[in-house]
Amino acid sequence: MMLQQQKEVTPVMNRKAIIGLLSTNLEPVPFYNSCRYMPVVIYKFKKSGIDWENKTIKGIMLDNDKWVKAEARFPDAVYNRCYSDSSVITKRLESIIGSGKVFNVVNLFDKHVIYNILKNSCLKNFAIPTYKYRTDILLELLRTQGTALIKPAKGSMGSGVFKITSVENGYNICLRTFLSPKIVNSKDVLIDYMEKLTRCRDYVIQPFIDFVKVNNHMFDIRMLVQKNGTGQWNVTADISRVCYKSSFVSNFVYSLKSVRDALEGTKYNETFISYIKKVSIKAAEILEERLCHIGEISVDFGIGNDDKLWIIEINGKPDKETFRDCSTEVFEKIYRTPIEYALYLAQL
Numbered sequence: 001m002m003l004q005q006q007k008e009v010t011p012v013m014n015r016k017a018i019i020g021l022l023s024t025n026l027e028p029v030p031f032y033n034s035c036r037y038m039p040v041v042i043y044k045f046k047k048s049g050i051d052w053e054n055k056t057i058k059g060i061m062l063d064n065d066k067w068v069k070a071e072a073r074f075p076d077a078v079y080n081r082c083y084s085d086s087s088v089i090t091k092r093l094e095s096i097i098g099s100g101k102v103f104n105v106v107n108l109f110d111k112h113v114i115y116n117i118l119k120n121s122c123l124k125n126f127a128i129p130t131y132k133y134r135t136d137i138l139l140e141l142l143r144t145q146g147t148a149l150i151k152p153a154k155g156s157m158g159s160g161v162f163k164i165t166s167v168e169n170g171y172n173i174c175l176r177t178f179l180s181p182k183i184v185n186s187k188d189v190l191i192d193y194m195e196k197l198t199r200c201r202d203y204v205i206q207p208f209i210d211f212v213k214v215n216n217h218m219f220d221i222r223m224l225v226q227k228n229g230t231g232q233w234n235v236t237a238d239i240s241r242v243c244y245k246s247s248f249v250s251n252f253v254y255s256l257k258s259v260r261d262a263l264e265g266t267k268y269n270e271t272f273i274s275y276i277k278k279v280s281i282k283a284a285e286i287l288e289e290r291l292c293h294i295g296e297i298s299v300d301f302g303i304g305n306d307d308k309l310w311i312i313e314i315n316g317k318p319d320k321e322t323f324r325d326c327s328t329e330v331f332e333k334i335y336r337t338p339i340e341y342a343l344y345l346a347q348l
């Protein structure tokens with residue numbers, strides 16, 4: 001999309017709230033047009049566009065459904081779109097525009113930290129036991145359960161997710177799929193392999209959960225939980241990711257289905273879906289209490305073969321594209337809701 005020449009935020013626009021999207025790029029985002037009737041200027045900017053001295057920011061703004069280059073005063077509220085575990089910039093912005101005006105202050109969560117939060121909350125029964133990777137834990141899980149799952153503490157998109165299985169003459173190491181496993185024939189080789197792997201990055205280890213399958217496809221259930229224009233948590237959308245038969249990570253999407261469709265023919269019904277929604281909202285409340293100011297998360301669930309419900313992961317910067325097959329109405333709402341929440345914050 002071509003950007004028009006630079007625009008100043010005019011006095012008329014000044015009567016509108018400026019909602020900042022702190023981002024890592026200045027690419028136009030095509031999905032905010034449904035906010036056109038709101039009294040907001042949506043303003044996308046990068047850290048490098050901030051002039052801290054003069055309190056102005058260079059970026060792009062949505063003007064009559066077109067993104068144009070612009071320079072503006074500091075926003076009234078900021079929706080952080082940089083995937084980061086650091087709050088240096090968000091806190092600095094907040095120190096200028098006001099406490100509580102920036103949300104998703106950090107959004108790259110550590111899986112071990114999330115586990116510790118859930119473990120000490122009313123959601124403890126849904127939390128998959130998660131430890132910082134240690135050889136003795138690996139060996140214990142292999143001895144008692146025959147399998148273990150290892151993944152980066154701050155990973156995403158299923159990258160670096162390993163399933164280790166104890167087999168007759170050694171161990172199988174599978175990365176994301178069951179295709180071409182690495183086979184090692186001694187405990188020492190396995191330990192050495194894992195130590196090398198975990199040297200450069202923090203990994204966590206969990207028991208491998210055998211999730212229920214439909215037609216031999218594993219699936220998970222994702223709830224998108226967002227704060228609305230009155231600051232209340234809601235589940236805006238839900239989706240089920242059905243993964244390839246050869247894969248054990250639901251990030252390898254074979255098809256996307258509504259949760260209702262994915263659960264059709266199983267014993268899980270609407271009541272179960274409402275229950276999962278309640279758990280997701282609770283998770284959002286708990287995380288916000290323990291982590292930072294949050295405006296949206298996604299909560300991924302899996303159902304164990306023993307019917308037990310597990311929270312697989314909580315994501316602080318959910319990928320909205322996952323919901324692209326939802327109705328236009330839902331898809332627009334997914335983009336609009338954080339802007340409505342930002343407007344609510346701007347008006348506080």
Ligand SMILES: Nc1ncnc2c1ncn2[C@@H]1O[C@H](COP(=O)(O)OP(=O)(O)O)[C@@H](O)[C@H]1O
Pocket residue numbers: 128149151154155156157158159161206207208209210211220248249250251300312313
């Ligand atoms: N303990 C586990 N047992 C079985 N499968 C798991 C387990 N943890 C994760 N998975 C599978 O791996 C995928 C990726 O793991 P996840 O924790 O979501 O990390 P990422 O941040 O890479 O998405 C999950 O969607 C799920 O399908």
Ligand SMILES: [Mg+2]
Pocket residue numbers: 156157158251300313
């Ligand atoms: Mg995940």
